[in-house]
Amino acid sequence: MSIEPANANQEILQQLQNPAFVIELRQQMLKFAILQLSSLQQAEDAVQEALMSAFQYIDSFTGRAAFKTWVFAILKNKIFDLIRQKSRLMTMSELFNDEDSEQSIDALFDASGHWNKYEAPQAWPNPEEILEQQDFWIIFDACLNHLPAKYAQVFMLREMIELSSDEICEKLGLTVTNLNVLMYRSRTRLRECLENKWLLKDDCSC
Amino acid sequence: MLTCRQATQLLSERLDRTLQFREQGNLQIHLLLCRSCRRYGKQVKTLSQLSKEFKNFDEGK
Numbered sequence: 057m058s059i060e061p062a063n064a065n066q067e068i069l070q071q072l073q074n075p076a077f078v079i080e081l082r083q084q085m086l087k088f089a090i091l092q093l094s095s096l097q098q099a100e101d102a103v104q105e106a107l108m109s110a111f112q113y114i115d116s117f118t119g120r121a122a123f124k125t126w127v128f129a130i131l132k133n134k135i136f137d138l139i140r141q142k143s144r145l146m147t148m149s150e151l152f153n154d155e156d157s158e159q160s161i162d163a164l165f166d167a168s169g170h171w172n173k174y175e176a177p178q179a180w181p182n183p184e185e186i187l188e189q190q191d192f193w194i195i196f197d198a199c200l201n202h203l204p205a206k207y208a209q210v211f212m213l214r215e216m217i218e219l220s221s222d223e224i225c226e227k228l229g230l231t232v233t234n235l236n237v238l239m240y241r242s243r244t245r246l247r248e249c250l251e252n253k254w255l256l257k258d259d260c261s262c
Numbered sequence: 263m264l265t266c267r268q269a270t271q272l273l274s275e276r277l278d279r280t281l282q283f284r285e286q287g288n289l290q291i292h293l294l295l296c297r298s299c300r301r302y303g304k305q306v307k308t309l310s311q312l313s314k315e316f317k318n319f320d321e322g323k
Contacts, residue, residue, distance in 0.1 A: 169265025177301035183308050187315065196312065214278070215313035221278045232279070240274040243306045250309075 092212045106131035199249035211242040264292045273303040
């Protein structure tokens with residue numbers, strides 16, 4: 057409560073007069089939205105709507121949250137609405153009739169269910185060290201884009217938008233078992249992709 | 263004894279739900295003996311942490 061709400065808003069309104077600030081904020085939002093919607097058009101619309109809502113409801117911004125966190129919270133809701141609309145069109149059979157993904161997981165293990173020799177996880181640096189690597193996010197981004205769209209969506213709803221499993225199941229009409237399988241495949245493929253592309257600097261087509 | 267495939271599935275589910283007592287026990291025994299699955303468990307947790315940082319990555323922090 058160190059900042060009076062009115063002052064916080066005034067400061068933000070000043071920042072919003074600065075084109076560089078707005079352009080940079082919009083770029084960051086767009087980047088985030090594109091990843092989740094995998095459509096530039098939809099991402100631009102979502103960002104536009106989120107920014108408009110933010111301006112419209114600027115009075116309800118209390119200054120307790122960082123402005124950027126607040127705008128991103130609005131954006132997350134817009135994205136979630138769009139994903140929900142899209143996923144209505146996607147049937148359960150489409151979600152699970154996905155032999156490619158099943159096989160790509162199978163390939164990691166031998167017939168008795170143990171790691172194949174060349175697929176066993178290697179040691180990673182700790183998260184702080186990972187974050188210091190400049191090209192890490194580029195590769196993370198590439199690996200996310202490399203997941204089948206439906207996997208990436210569920211992964212992002214859970215890990216980035218931070219919905220609970222129950223919320224995701226309820227909103228997408230999945231059972232918990234379905235969701236667990238989707239999350240397992242997403243994490244396993246993402247893990248493998250990061251390791252191959254970044255840690256081992258390998259040019260495999262994972 | 264769990265296979266690595268079963269153990270990794272539980273390591274993923276552990277991030278989304280509370281494991282049952284028995285699942286927890288079986289998993290711990292497997293992890294004691296399996297370095298690859300210990301790594302997998304750490305790494306999926308790291309993925310989760312990194313994902314939460316992701317939207318801030320333009321700031322360089």
